[in-house]
Amino acid sequence: MEGLAALPEVWWLYFASVRAATFRNWPFTEGCACMPERMAAAGFVHCPSENSPDVAQCFFCLKELEGWEPEDDPLAAACGSLGAAAFSFIFSFLLPFFGEEHKKHSADCGFLSLQKEPASxxxxxxxxxxxxxxxxxxxxxxxxxxxxxxxxxxxxxxxxxxxxxxx
Structure with missing residues (x-):
């Protein structure tokens, strides 16, 4: 992402692409609801431990969730049936309304209350x-x-x- 190096490192996690890059060894990649892109869009970063390879933490409220199942969707379950353009729209603009798994565990997270992209x-x-x-x-x-x-x-x-x- 252009210009990222000019920002303080603590702000880099506001970018979904940076969060997505943390999911290098994420156990759920294909055909799962909790794929890295969706996890990153919901505000999560991957922070595995030796005993828990599926720990994800919200970069904003620092809430950690583990024990993910392939059908656990950090966004709305309905997103899976949408086309790529609609799915991209949801990632960009409707995250506050669709971060279901995240909301369930951390309802007062400031990241989930955003009404627009951090870049906007x-x-x-x-x-x-x-x-x-x-x-x-x-x-x-x-x-x-x-x-x-x-x-x-x-x-x-x-x-x-x-x-x-x-x-």
Missing amino acids: LTVQEFLKLDKMRMRTALVRTRASKVSQKMTKVEDKAKIERCSIKNL
């Missing part, structure tokens, strides 16, 4: 949207750090309890 947003609209994305990422990071601290405190408390019992 004004600078003000885009910055407001990206601020929402960054806020979500920050909250998730904080929650993760708090959880890690709590685990450390609980582990230390166990050790101290054992020490007290052994007195």
Whole structure:
């Protein structure tokens, strides 16, 4: 995509083509509803692990979904019977109404509430949207750090309890 290198790397995932490129080893490629192009159009990136080859994460709200089945469609189930031009139209303009699998698990995702392509947003609209994305990422990071601290405190408390019992 022309001009992509001029943008900050954190914004690259706003482009469906960049998200689609993450699905290199995606287990569902042909004859499936959850093909890479559809996953990318719904806002997902592929982030597999050794034990879970089908983990996909929304680049915006960071919600991870796994356990995909070939018939799981991140867009509307009705999209499969449409022609290529209509399907392309849905990808481009109607995603907020058709991100069914995504909506089911993350109804308040800002990406799903878009009424137009990210490339068509004004600078003000885009910055407001990206601020929402960054806020979500920050909250998730904080929650993760708090959880890690709590685990450390609980582990230390166990050790101290054992020490007290052994007195």
